[in-house]
Amino acid sequence: MNLNKLMQKLIAFEPNGSPFISIYLNAEANEQGRDEFGIWLKKVLSMRRKGFKEDSEEIKSFDKDIERILNFAEKEVDAAANGIAIFACHGANEFFEIVQLDVPFPNNRLLVFDRPHIFPLARMIDQNPPYIALWVDTNKADIYIFGGDEIDMDKELKVREIQNFKTNRTEVGGWSQARFQRHIENYHLHHAKEVVDEVAELMRRKKIEYLILCGDEKVIMPVLRPQLPEVVEKAVAGTLNLSQYASEDEIHQATREVITTGNATDDMEKVERVLNAAQAAAEMGVLGVEKTLEALSNGQVEEMTISADFDAIKYDEKEVKEVLQNYAPGDDQSGTDDLPDYHEQRQIADELLIRAMNSAAKIHFIEDKSLLEEIGGVGAVLRFNMNAAASVPVKG
Structure with missing residues (x-):
């Protein structure tokens, strides 16, 4: 499936109370040429199953998803795949999407919320531009x-x-x-x-x-x-x-290294651009989760720069809750009518991404977490300042 179409499908998903499983796998072969994620996947799915009550609608949906996920892992994985993303929620019209990728996800992750977890996929797309x-x-x-x-x-x-x-x-x-x-x-x-x-x-x-x-x-x-x-x-x-x-593989590997090196150089320039915009007299930039989330809700953001490391994303839960409540669904650039759990860091990170995508803001992931750590892991350059009489474009 086209990755951007998949992303749009994920951010438009409407939670209905059923558990939604998001899985990201590093499918690179080990030194013996074998995949290592299979055993990990079975173990983690079994552990997460224990969190549901027997005979509940949630566990029925979860069990159906487990069956389908493990069947795929055992029979349908492309031997050439290095990264795999799986999204499943049987209780929501049997939602099931899989994408097998040429590049690996850094770590194996399995998360269960009431909605998809899109952060690793969005990061993958940003770090591997066409x-x-x-x-x-x-x-x-x-x-x-x-x-x-x-x-x-x-x-x-x-x-x-x-x-x-x-x-x-x-x-x-x-x-x-x-x-x-x-x-x-x-x-x-x-x-x-x-x-x-x-x-x-x-x-x-x-x-x-x-x-x-x-x-x-x-x-x-x-x-x-x-x-x-x-x-x-x-x-x-x-x-x-x-x-x-x-060979094609040799060309791919060599050129990918060029892109990766360029990403590191670009990261510093993008962070500097956000900091300069926020510190300028025109106030055409914002720093931190709370202010960035509010600006996204207003459709103000031209480009958002966010840390690729969750540890750098910090915020005041009370302030984030207030921003979420102040912008009613439908007027806030959110993807669904159900707001995310402000206690859950990953859901808030996803919400930043969703509101950026829904308002056509550019998204940049920064691999070096130290570059954004002091400002809460995220900042944005604005299209306009709602408090200014006239907006002054920010020069790159």
Whole structure:
């Protein structure tokens, strides 16, 4: 399933009192090539079952979900999957959704609330943005899309292969060396332009913001780079000197490391942007869970920056409760008519995400928890200040 469509389905879920199971699994194989989550899953499900009364409607729903979850774990797991997310609530029209991913979740987690727990999935999507990996030489190009919805195991990663005819000395007969060289250069230039046009169109159509170039840095890159339109050049996140024998997995791993390194650099810039906006005279930023939740409820937030570590997300329960009560369902950007439990940190973190998504605010997860720890783990840049006579745009 498309990850963004799955997320919309999860945040629109209406609790009805039945237990909702959210499971996140690291499905990477161990040193013996075996998955380790199966035993853990059975153990944790058995433990959580003890929290329900026998013969209750809740345990009946839970048992149905256990049966379906374990059947999937034993028979339907894709051997190539590194991460798995499962969402189940039999008591709510037999809700059951599974996504198998190319990238792992950091830890195994199983949570039971009255609603889905979306934080790890939202973090996964943010930390794996869609990007194009272009492997190219003088007569061939392979275009891959990694990240975003393409981390779903059901997606085809290679989206385009461009193959042009090779030109060598035997094909041009008795041409002069200079004429032959001009022919080769024109051929390479034509090939580069064709590849660039294809990549630019794909980025525009798929709304992809990152591009990683792979190939011989001395032979093809000097021909390719000058052909990149300005908007595509700005999207280049890095270049890798990879040979024609690099496999799809090797290309994926190498380019993913480039994206991960870029994320760490971007994190500091995003946090600085929030802090500067909050400290500026125009007050176009807010810090902390309470103020961010209120701004989200008002539709003020342009972009929210939140810690990827729950330990950094701190708030005053009384103040959060007051914000939740002050904004009636339907006018607060919440996903359902039932408000979250303000005592439960994970539900409040989810609520921040839901209100951001429902108000079209950008969401950024920060991996280094120390960057946001002192402000409660979250902050936001605003579209407008409700207390100001005129809003002043924040410069990046």
